[in-house]
Amino acid sequence: MTFVQVIDCKTSRLDDMNQLMDTWLERTNGKRTATHSVIGRDRSDASHVVEIVEFPSYEEAMRNSELAETDELFQEIVALCEEPPSFTDLDVVREDQLNTANARRYFEEGVNNRSYDTLRELCTPDYREHDPANPADPVDLENSIAAAAEMLEALQPVITVESELAEGDLVTLRWTSTATHNREYLGVEPTGRELTVSGHTTFRFREDKIAESWWNWDYFGLLVQLGIIEQ
Known part of the structure; x- marks a missing residue:
């Protein structure tokens, strides 16, 4: 079952966050299990940033989180946020293309x-x-x-x-x-x-x-x- 993780955070340093993501993508090439990632910024609040990451399954997401590079990314993202980010874990029950x-x-x-x-x-x-x-x-x-x-x-x-x-x-x-x-x-x-x-x-x-x-x-x-x- 496809699994999606939604990460909410407050930050005024979106450019720095994008650079972190570029570094993580480069360092986890061939190892990561994430299949799709989208970062969006709230039009009504420029400091509100949401990342949506898709995985083939919850188990694959857990494998991804166990990568040393993922843990390092998380710590660096927390440092960029004005408050601790929140996480929402979703099992995809319907997907329409x-x-x-x-x-x-x-x-x-x-x-x-x-x-x-x-x-x-x-x-x-x-x-x-x-x-x-x-x-x-x-x-x-x-x-x-x-x-x-x-x-x-x-x-x-x-x-x-x-x-x-x-x-x-x-x-x-x-x-x-x-x-x-x-x-x-x-x-x-x-x-x-x-x-x-x-x-x-x-x-x-x-x-x-x-x-x-x-x-x-x-x-x-x-x-x-x-x-x-x-x-």
């Missing part, structure tokens, strides 16, 4: 079900798409849907998301697509061939909608499987 859910929906509903209205719903009106396989770069929402529809209707691919990574307003999905060449595509009459391609897509979100995307996929491999070019 809303952008990741919408990124998966783009593939699982928009692409796999050929639901073009879903693609419009998920994207901003000023959406821009970058794809080396498309000679026009970037393309807007309607042109991207038109290009996608040509491929989707001809090949009817099913995309399986293999892994995902989210950071800030970006979500990257690694995927595999299986398809069948049932209709004319790129000037090639239907061959009935089973096609497999893989790639990854990075989506940039703005207010829960996809504002921009970058596609990197095996377009060359698709052309080879269609018999358009020889390998």
Whole structure:
């Protein structure tokens, strides 16, 4: 179970605290068990600083606290604080990655079900798409849907998301697509061939909608499987 520790403190020496964190990160490289750390400052009270540290589990957090470097960091942070810091230990009982859910929906509903209205719903009106396989770069929402529809209707691919990574307003999905060449595509009459391609897509979100995307996929491999070019 994911474990989160929240550290509250009062300090006017945030720059010094950041330097301490940089030193700790360098000295614990390869040893620490913390996976994510965020430091925030209260907008209504500049001396109120909160650090949120995430661990894979409570046990991993305890391993991290036993590091000599962690104990030294704690003592130095206490010295920077105007009063003893407080700690809140949390077992994470629910974690929702809303952008990741919408990124998966783009593939699982928009692409796999050929639901073009879903693609419009998920994207901003000023959406821009970058794809080396498309000679026009970037393309807007309607042109991207038109290009996608040509491929989707001809090949009817099913995309399986293999892994995902989210950071800030970006979500990257690694995927595999299986398809069948049932209709004319790129000037090639239907061959009935089973096609497999893989790639990854990075989506940039703005207010829960996809504002921009970058596609990197095996377009060359698709052309080879269609018999358009020889390998």
